[in-house]
Amino acid sequence: MISREELRHLADLARINIPEERESQLVHDLAGILKHFDELKSVKTDAVLPVTGGTELVGIVRDDTPSTLPGKTGVELFPESDEGFLKVPAVFSD
């Protein structure tokens, strides 16, 4: 149901390195789990609305007032920062 190529594609979409020696186990695990999902095919759901979240509350808002973290700003937790800004490697590079 799922090939090694598909697994690599998923890992690429999820931006996760998967060592080659773990690929076959993952393919095996995912195939087993996906096979279990086949049972859903027999359930009639044409007239059923999807559940799109844990609550049916709507229009929940709070005051649009700025707040800051107490004490530290949070920047000190970043792996890399520069003068209070988050630093990332160049997004566009060769």
Added chain:
Amino acid sequence: MDFKKLTIGELRQGIDAKSFSAREVVMALMGEIEANADLGAFLEIFGKDAEAEAEAVDRAIADGMPLGPLAGIPIALKDNMAVSGKRVTAGSKILERYVASYDATVVKKLREAGAIIIGRTNMDEFAMGSSTETSAYFKTKNPFDRSRVPGGSSGGSAAAVGAGLVPAALGSDTGGSIRQPAAYCGAVGFKPTYGAVSRFGLFAMASSLDQIGPITRTVADAARVFDAIRGADPRDSTSTDADYGNLLNPDMAAVKQLKIGVPKEYFIDGIDANVARAVESALDKFRRAGFSIKEVSLPHTQYALSVYYIIMPAEVSTNLARFDGIRYGRAEGAERLIDIYRKTKGEGFGPEVIRRILLGTFVLSAGYYDAFYGKAQRVRRLIADDFHAAFDPASGVDVLFAPTTANPPFRFGEKSADPLSMYLEDLFTLPVNLAGLPAISIPVERIAPEGGKLPVGFQLIGRHFREADILGLGQWYEEN
């Protein structure tokens, strides 16, 4: 004084009556935690802070200041809730060095109630597991038999309460992660209605399913902790207030009128014989006391596992995308941005987390979305509708009675090799999360740790925001 056996109610009385001080309680229990280090329940004890907080409570008592309902009560936190200035790892290597810069709303509310945050407990990595074996740090043992797992994912919290190291701990429950470990460790585990407790400051696993709740020694204590942490929070748009009625002093005459439903789909052949016998004996207690009990049907129960294992990983794959090495921990040795993402996640996440991220990415990907995720969202409604029909105010029941788990606590490694067998552990607990209902796991009987017997729990499931029904019925069970 042996504080290991005392409930929150008894500890509160003793502190108020000055039979002992909050400091004495905290120091004695921290001693017990140290003495039981091999249990592996705690990742960290907040020693000096907890001591200082206890001293502040004792000063307030000496000065005759008004006290909160949990004043002086030590409470442990599952390690996925933020405490300002403390590490919070969610059981993952990827957050090994992360220090929270704010208090989760539940932590803020516990502090306002006077509770003392005593430490953070071990858990399955990002709450993904049913045995606490996926923690990146160490294994937690079951206090009733140390060769067995404590359940999961809130295994550290449940083991701590089950062993008497704390009177209460918080856990989080996405598919059973409070109730299943509580059942395995002889404790009470309570998952409130979705939205009853703010999730602000909880590391999200699956946002439409996650809920914070207490693990305690008694149902009355679960009600006390829930009463302190519930309520709408502007920082969690899914949280809300409700009229819960009397949570702490249930009207037992009204409780006796509650109609109990027994869903036949939860009493299947695969249940372990000892578990089945124990759960039946609990039901018998209600029956003998004259409660109205009838069989009901939740016909879509069999699909809950598939629905859950599509929706949960889908939400996991989006919620965990942010651990990309930019704002949190970063793997060494990558230069390009894309390589930082890939290497950080590949090295930082354990196998179960990676499995679920890939599964979630698959069910959300173009071409498979409708067949898997869209389908699961629809069947989720059918599962929720089953419960609503059973709870119909005109002809239905008020509370459902079910086993919490099909089996007793299993041995280490027994289910690690086969993910599906581990997922089946959640069979009786996860439908409740799909429907957002409140549910509590209660020990069938009180047994002594390491006496050769293993704990069994049964579950009471209630209507949305009718926690008073299941807490009331649970307190009746304990008192009779």
